[in-house]
Amino acid sequence: MDVSQYLDMFLDETKEHLQNLSDQIMRLEENPEDADTINEIFRAAHTLKGMAGTMGFTRMQTLTHDMENVFSEVRSGKLKVQSQIIDVFFNCLDALDDYVQNIQNTSDEGTDDHEDLIKRLNDCLPKEGQAVMPGTPYKKEQPAQPSVPEVKQEESQETNKWDEIELDEAIWAAIDEARADGDECYGLNIVIQEKCLLKAARAFLVLRTVGEKGEIIASSPSTQDIEDEKFDRDFTLIVISNLSLEEMIKAASNISEIEKVTGGVFLRPGERSASKASKPEAEPIKEEQSSKEQPAKGQEQPAKEEALQRSIPSAEAMEGTATTQAPSEADAKEKKSVSTGKHLGNKTIRVDIEKLDELMNLVSELIIAKNSIVAATQSGQMAAKSIVKDNIEYLERVTTNLHEAVMKARMVPIETVTNKFPRMIRDIAKKLDKKMELYISGEDTELDRTVVDELGDPLMHLLRNCADHGLETEEVRMKRGKNPVGSIFLNASQVGNSVVIEVRDDGNGIDVDAIRRKAVERGTITQEQSETMSEKELIDLLFLPSFSTAKQVTDVSGRGVGLDVVKSKIESLSGEVEVKSKLGEGSSWTIRLPMTLAIIQTLMVGVGGEKYAIPLGSIQSIETVHFGEIKTVQNKQVINLRGVVLPLVRLYEVLEVEGNRIQEEEMTVVVVKKGDRYAGLMIDELIGQLEIVIKPLGKYSKQCKFISGATILGDGEVALILDANALI
Amino acid sequence: MDAVAENKQDHSGKSQFIVIRLDNEQYGIDVRFVENIVRMQRITRVPKMPKYLVGIINLRGEVLPVMSLRIKMGLEKDVYEKKTRIIVLKTQTEGNLGVIVDEVREVVTLEDAQVDKIDDLKLEGKTFVSGVGKRENGDLISLLDLGVITLEENA
Numbered sequence: 001m002d003v004s005q006y007l008d009m010f011l012d013e014t015k016e017h018l019q020n021l022s023d024q025i026m027r028l029e030e031n032p033e034d035a036d037t038i039n040e041i042f043r044a045a046h047t048l049k050g051m052a053g054t055m056g057f058t059r060m061q062t063l064t065h066d067m068e069n070v071f072s073e074v075r076s077g078k079l080k081v082q083s084q085i086i087d088v089f090f091n092c093l094d095a096l097d098d099y100v101q102n103i104q105n106t107s108d109e110g111t112d113d114h115e116d117l118i119k120r121l122n123d124c125l126p127k128e129g130q131a132v133m134p135g136t137p138y139k140k141e142q143p144a145q146p147s148v149p150e151v152k153q154e155e156s157q158e159t160n161k162w163d164e165i166e167l168d169e170a171i172w173a174a175i176d177e178a179r180a181d182g183d184e185c186y187g188l189n190i191v192i193q194e195k196c197l198l199k200a201a202r203a204f205l206v207l208r209t210v211g212e213k214g215e216i217i218a219s220s221p222s223t224q225d226i227e228d229e230k231f232d233r234d235f236t237l238i239v240i241s242n243l244s245l246e247e248m249i250k251a252a253s254n255i256s257e258i259e260k261v262t263g264g265v266f267l268r269p270g271e272r273s274a275s276k277a278s279k280p281e282a283e284p285i286k287e288e289q290s291s292k293e294q295p296a297k298g299q300e301q302p303a304k305e306e307a308l309q310r311s312i313p314s315a316e317a318m319e320g321t322a323t324t325q326a327p328s329e330a331d332a333k334e335k336k337s338v339s340t341g342k343h344l345g346n347k348t349i350r351v352d353i354e355k356l357d358e359l360m361n362l363v364s365e366l367i368i369a370k371n372s373i374v375a376a377t378q379s380g381q382m383a384a385k386s387i388v389k390d391n392i393e394y395l396e397r398v399t400t401n402l403h404e405a406v407m408k409a410r411m412v413p414i415e416t417v418t419n420k421f422p423r424m425i426r427d428i429a430k431k432l433d434k435k436m437e438l439y440i441s442g443e444d445t446e447l448d449r450t451v452v453d454e455l456g457d458p459l460m461h462l463l464r465n466c467a468d469h470g471l472e473t474e475e476v477r478m479k480r481g482k483n484p485v486g487s488i489f490l491n492a493s494q495v496g497n498s499v500v501i502e503v504r505d506d507g508n509g510i511d512v513d514a515i516r517r518k519a520v521e522r523g524t525i526t527q528e529q530s531e532t533m534s535e536k537e538l539i540d541l542l543f544l545p546s547f548s549t550a551k552q553v554t555d556v557s558g559r560g561v562g563l564d565v566v567k568s569k570i571e572s573l574s575g576e577v578e579v580k581s582k583l584g585e586g587s588s589w590t591i592r593l594p595m596t597l598a599i600i601q602t603l604m605v606g607v608g609g610e611k612y613a614i615p616l617g618s619i620q621s622i623e624t625v626h627f628g629e630i631k632t633v634q635n636k637q638v639i640n641l642r643g644v645v646l647p648l649v650r651l652y653e654v655l656e657v658e659g660n661r662i663q664e665e666e667m668t669v670v671v672v673k674k675g676d677r678y679a680g681l682m683i684d685e686l687i688g689q690l691e692i693v694i695k696p697l698g699k700y701s702k703q704c705k706f707i708s709g710a711t712i713l714g715d716g717e718v719a720l721i722l723d724a725n726a727l728i
Numbered sequence: 729m730d731a732v733a734e735n736k737q738d739h740s741g742k743s744q745f746i747v748i749r750l751d752n753e754q755y756g757i758d759v760r761f762v763e764n765i766v767r768m769q770r771i772t773r774v775p776k777m778p779k780y781l782v783g784i785i786n787l788r789g790e791v792l793p794v795m796s797l798r799i800k801m802g803l804e805k806d807v808y809e810k811k812t813r814i815i816v817l818k819t820q821t822e823g824n825l826g827v828i829v830d831e832v833r834e835v836v837t838l839e840d841a842q843v844d845k846i847d848d849l850k851l852e853g854k855t856f857v858s859g860v861g862k863r864e865n866g867d868l869i870s871l872l873d874l875g876v877i878t879l880e881e882n883a
Contacts, residue, residue, distance in 0.1 A: 610772070610773065654775070655775040656775045656776065657775075695790065695791045696791070697774070697784070697791060697793075704774060704775055704776040704777065707774060707775065710772070710784055710791045712786045712789060712791070716786050717770055717772065717786065718772040718783075718784050718785060718786045718791060719772065720772065720774060
């Protein structure tokens, strides 16, 4: 049976079921005895199995079948839910996720049987269950499928590949610290068998296994690229571990379809060349080449070149890791790599039928309006003009509504990204051995689909940051008289025309002095600068590329790549990030995003003969203010508006409008708000409300931060859009 | 002006230049960098810009930044007249850029031998000219260095 036409539907539904399973298993972990939850899990697993079977994905079916067996035992009460079973379940979900990813990318589930998982599942079963349940029923299906055509590669070249990985000083410092603690740092090179069809899955297993034994601090290609199968046949890891090299190599080579694992102690470039020279017999030909290309000191360039020659994918990755200092570039590359290669099917969106009906209604209204205009032009001259005019007004209303309806149809609840977070926090909590709880609210807040898709990464970074840097360990929390279980909050809400997402924790807060010290130490700012900088300015330093205050580099966060990516990503969505923090009480990160991107409602105002558009979303009110009401506080002009004191911004001064001005008795002031702050913008005249299409200003927009773009008015003239947020 | 679009470059030792007038001097702009020539239109000023970036215009629905060559080159401010034109230049990295000139005269073809590179001329100080073209009729045309002109200054 040809089922390919159902593939999209299968993927959609499988993802839903997997998400559901993940949610339910989380719930089960909290309430191990809840019969409803167990039943729900059982049903979801059963449906998954059935769907996978129908589509002919036998490996996926096998795994879900075995999961179902365990669930069945749990349901019948023969098996008690323990945390280790939950862990196995989550690992199974990850494995199923891998299958789904593979299916999405290649329409094939791949060749990974996840025997280890199946074995662990079976180990969970009570002894007598063993007889009922044969170990791996579909095992004979191990494929003898044709191997992927491979570029031929010389074996000996892998030797000491880890020496080509470049690390920045911060990571070196971490390595030195680890060595001081008695740990050791190794370079591992893993070669996967040529006939292996699903290298990424194997590599993933290796990453996980090695990750359990130690800390992976660097890799070539990047771990992301490894998981996306962007490597040839081998990849290289730098690991800190307290185990011996042999144990590490053994752990990695225990995974099936791994051809070879080589390893060695990872040394600084200087130490490295010395130790190399002492045993020149190791690799006669290759060594000559590489020592030619890698003189002890300026080895950065040659290493990169060599990587380029060797294979394109790893060269890309090298560049990716090498340019962490230039985040926008790296980020762009990352974006590019995400957009290419993935998604076999089209990007779809599920639209509420009501929204479609609304669209249909509006379109029919458009047709009616058009017909009226046609009729009017055909009828007598006298009445025609007024009928056309009426209908133009009508058309205007319809197009506005139509625009709104289409935008609404593109909106998806933010839930689609937030629902994976509880699980992530749970994993981090286990890894870091901290107790924490994630509270999500407002997940039904809707945003444009494109924005929601891009939002996952930045939010994940922020949450990890909270979990790792923000929250203290249990003992510290107890000592400070806090609840030993840390709390992380994720709140989303709609405010005017924008959506505000707040990530907050009740942890330690940001240590401004630590930032100051670190910034001076790293030479980001001078000592004098550090003394005059405000707290807010110092906190903003966190958003600089490769700036991290974490003393220890962990694989959760701390490598200093993250917050800068968060910032650039949010800014690319025309949003902004704000941080508030109180030492000892926690910190809060606020992301503000426009709900829609291209078309907005604005108020057109005149300032000295020039026209400017102010987005309606940021306008609070329009007031008439008498000259006498302007007061001066701390050298700043303010007005007292019904008990609220707001700073007055003279737009013609800020915008450097030329010409002399006459001080008038009464002025029009547009009150704008940003979060809980307000400001009054003094303007000359109100022109009216207008719906405008935003055009980017390109490079020139960066020079003037309170102009967010331009628009073309009906008469062809260009008007600038004021970014009220930047004026406050 | 249509000549600009018609004559595509086949690089055979010849280059075509649009001859423009700024004040009393003639300048040449390599046609390969010219996207379009439009009449003067209302320019919207953008605050906080360097002086020579006079603002933005609407070029068929897209926003185009416009620069005053006069101000950039230290001449007097433009007086917009009937003959004033905006030449839309293609820049490689930053998108298009309009430059205001007093007049667009003609298109000339110069052999490489007719062009003296500025290095040979030993001019002192900052220069916006990459070379000087000598026409058959004896006229001299300063060839504008578009790289320098479109370069951002930290003003």
